[in-house]
Amino acid sequence: MASDRNSDSSLSKVVKTGMLTACLATASVAMTGCSTQKELKVGEKLQRNGKEIVVAGQLYNIDAPVVLWTDTGGYDAYRVEKRFGKYDDSKWDNIKDSIDTPNRYNVRFGRTSQGVWNEEEIEQIRGGGWDLAKLQDKVDQFVYHYDVCGTSEVCFKVLHDMRGLSVHFMLDIDGTIYQTMDLKERAWHAGTSNDRSIGIEIANIGAYSAEALKKDGNALDTWYKWDEDHKTYISIPERLGDGGVKTPDFVGRPFYNDKVKGEVQGGELYQYDLTPEQYDSLIKLTAAISEIFPKIDLVYPTDENGELITKVLPNNGADFQGFVGHYHIAGYKIDPGPAFQWEYVMEEAKKLKEAK
Ligand SMILES: [Zn+2]
Numbered sequence: 001m002a003s004d005r006n007s008d009s010s011l012s013k014v015v016k017t018g019m020l021t022a023c024l025a026t027a028s029v030a031m032t033g034c035s036t037q038k039e040l041k042v043g044e045k046l047q048r049n050g051k052e053i054v055v056a057g058q059l060y061n062i063d064a065p066v067v068l069w070t071d072t073g074g075y076d077a078y079r080v081e082k083r084f085g086k087y088d089d090s091k092w093d094n095i096k097d098s099i100d101t102p103n104r105y106n107v108r109f110g111r112t113s114q115g116v117w118n119e120e121e122i123e124q125i126r127g128g129g130w131d132l133a134k135l136q137d138k139v140d141q142f143v144y145h146y147d148v149c150g151t152s153e154v155c156f157k158v159l160h161d162m163r164g165l166s167v168h169f170m171l172d173i174d175g176t177i178y179q180t181m182d183l184k185e186r187a188w189h190a191g192t193s194n195d196r197s198i199g200i201e202i203a204n205i206g207a208y209s210a211e212a213l214k215k216d217g218n219a220l221d222t223w224y225k226w227d228e229d230h231k232t233y234i235s236i237p238e239r240l241g242d243g244g245v246k247t248p249d250f251v252g253r254p255f256y257n258d259k260v261k262g263e264v265q266g267g268e269l270y271q272y273d274l275t276p277e278q279y280d281s282l283i284k285l286t287a288a289i290s291e292i293f294p295k296i297d298l299v300y301p302t303d304e305n306g307e308l309i310t311k312v313l314p315n316n317g318a319d320f321q322g323f324v325g326h327y328h329i330a331g332y333k334i335d336p337g338p339a340f341q342w343e344y345v346m347e348e349a350k351k352l353k354e355a356k
Contacts, residue, residue, distance in 0.1 A: 049061070050065060050066060050067075051063050051064060051065060051066055052066060052068075053066055053068075053169075053177075053179050053183070053285070053288070054068060054179060054182050054183070055132065055135070055182070055183045055184070055292055056130050056131055056132045056135050056182065056183070056184045057182065057184075058132065060288060060292055061288070062177075062284050062285050062287075062288040063284050063288075064175065064177055064280065064281035064284040064285060065175060065176050065177065065246075065281065066176075066177045066178075066179060067176060067177070067178050067179070067246070068179050069178075069179060069180050069181060073246065074178060074179075074180075075152070075156040075160070075170065075178050075180045076180065076181075077104050077105060077160060077166040077167075077180035077181040077185075077187070078105075078181060079160075080092040080102035080103070081095070082095055082160070082161040083156055083157065083160050083161055084157050084161055085161070090161075095161075098162075098164075099163075099164035100164055101164065104159075104160060104164055104165060104166035104187075104188060105166050105181055105185040105186055105187050105188065106185075106186050107122065107125055107126050107185075107186060108125075108135075108138055108139075108184070108185070108186040108194075108195050108196070109138060109186075109195045109196075110122055110125070110126070110186065114195070116138075116195075130184040135183065135184055135293075136292075136293055136294055136295065137295075138195075138196060139183070139196060139197065139198060139293055139295065139296070140196055140197075140293070140295035140296060140321040140322075141193055141196050141197035141198075141296065141317070141320070141321065141322065141323075141324055141329075142197060142198050142199075142200075142286070142289050142293075142296055142322075142323045142324070143189065143190045143193060143197050143198070143199040143200070143324055143325070143326055143329065144200060144202065144323065144324070144325050144326070144335075144336045144340065145167070145189065145190075145199060145200065145201045145202065145325075145326045145335045145336060146201070146202045146203075146204040146205075146206055146207075146335040146336045146337055146340075147170070147201040147202065147203055147204065148204075148205060148206040148219075148335070149201075149203065149205075150173075150203060150204070150205045150223055150234075150236065150237075150240070150243060151172055151173060151203050151236065151240065151243035151244055151245055152170035152171070152172040152176070152178050152201070152203050152244065153172075153240075153243055153244025153245075154240060154243065154244070155170050155201050155203060156170065156178075156180070159189075159201070160180075164188075165188045165189065166180060166181065166187040166188050166189065167180065167187050167188075167189040167199040167200065167201045168180065168181060168183055168185075168187050168189075168198050168199055168200065169198075169199070169200035169201070169285070170200065170201045170202075170203070171200055171201070171202045171203060171278055171281060171282060171285075172203050172244075172245055172246065172278075173203045173234055173243075173245060173250065173252035173275050173277070173278065174245050174246060174247040174250040174252065174275075174277050175275070175277030175278055175280055175281040176245075176246045176247070176281070177200075177281050177285060183198055187199055189201070190326065190329060190330070191316075191329070191330055192316050192318070192329060192330075193316075193317065193324075193329045198289065198293075198296075200282075200285070202274060202278060202282070202336060203278070204271070204272070204274060204336070204337070205219045205220065205222075205223040205272075206219060206271065206334075206335070206337060207264065207269040207270060207271035207334055207335075207337035207338055207339070208220060208269060208270055208271070209267060209268065209269060209270075210268065210270065213270060220259065220270065220271075220272065222235075222237060223235060223236075223237070223272075224254070224272055230257075231253065231257060232253060232254055232257050232258070232272065233251050233252065233253050234251075234252035234253070234254075234275070252275045252277070253275060253276075254272040254273040254274070254275060254339075255273040255274060255275065255276055255279060255339075255341070256272075256273050256339075259271065259272055259339075260272070260273055260338055260339035261338065262310070262337075262338025262339070263310050263338060264310050264311070264327050264334040264337065264338055265310070265311050265312065265327060265331065265333075265334060266311060267334075269334060269337065269338050270338075271337040271338055271339040272339065273339040273340075273341070274339070274340070279341070279344070279345065279348075282345060283344075283345055283348040283349050283352065284349075284352065286298070286323065286345055286346070286349040287348075287349035287350075287352035287353050290349065290353060291353060295321050296321065296322060296323070297321065297322050298322070298323070298346050298349050298350050298353070299321075299322035299323065299346070300322060300323045300324065300325075300342050300346060301313055301317070301320060301322075301324060301328050308342050308343075309328065310327070310338070311327065311328075311331075312327060312328060312329065312330060312331035312333075313328050313329065316329050316330065316331075317329035323342075323345075323346070325340065
């Protein structure tokens with residue numbers, strides 16, 4: 001007995017010492033999961049890895065590059081002034097003729113007439129009372145958009161400064177994800193689905209009819225050029241500088257070299273696909289969203305043969321839970337366009353979820 005106890009305790013000493021060493025080695029990276037951790041000093045900086053999103057105030061790893069609204073170079077949808085232009089000209093007092101309200105977001109299901117919350121609950125929620133469980137119960141759609149702006153910088157300028165709108169995420173051509181507000185907020189990007197959804201604007205100049213592409217100076221001819229090897233690349237128009245793209249000298253190329261042709265809302269359209277960097281980040285974000293929100297399964301609208309539905313859903317998608325395109329919930333919309341690879345995104349996201 002005595003010797004057993006001794007050997008037990010020496011074994012446990014080894015294990016504990018090993019754990020302590022492991023904890024100290026990773027202390028500056030991750031402070032959780034170790035029973036014996038380095039004590040934090042008052043005022044000590046906590047490390048982030050730049051791959052986290054914020055959900056109800058908590059950080060969740062998505063393993064793709066994320067710039068938060070609080071980060072240097074971020075886009076902050078909480079601010080009331082314009083993001084671009086001279087500061088004095090941008091102040092709310094000076095722009096209120098062009099934008100209806102100083103806020104570009106509000107409380108999910110916050111109208112009493114909707115009958116989701118009673119007045120007491122609304123008071124609690126608007127006072128910071130959202131918690132993850134409440135959010136998980138109410139959020140059941142994720143909406144993919146393309147931005148028809150080309151880069152996320154231009155997208156934020158159009159949404160925030162010019163239109164008084166918002167979206168939770170923007171995905172730039174280099175795969176950088178910008179989060180502009182906490183997912184607990186009701187962003188203004190999807191009309192009838194704003195209360196229940198999370199949205200992302202993917203940088204892409206959009207999809208067009210053959211007729212539209214006959215015109216000189218059309219969007220696809222402006223934004224896409226070919227190098228000597230006839231490889232297509234994104235050519236940001238000179239007036240936009242580098243388009244705010246975070247990766248220096250980034251050359252974006254569509255996943256497929258040629259335009260993709262397909263139908264949306266019954267009309268034939270042409271579009272260049274997203275970049276592989278965008279798909280990589282989008283797949284990771286998609287997997288993470290489905291992991292965090294139990295009502296957002298890795299499913300998208302399909303018909304009885306399992307084929308993608310390419311038009312608006314009955315009742316503007318009110319009966320659908322999962323991932324949708326803007327065109328699934330609004331009959332006048334065509335984004336994210338015919339090039340968007342639904343099956344690829346969902347299948348790769350499933351692999352990531354299963355690998356955990
Ligand atoms: Zn849209």
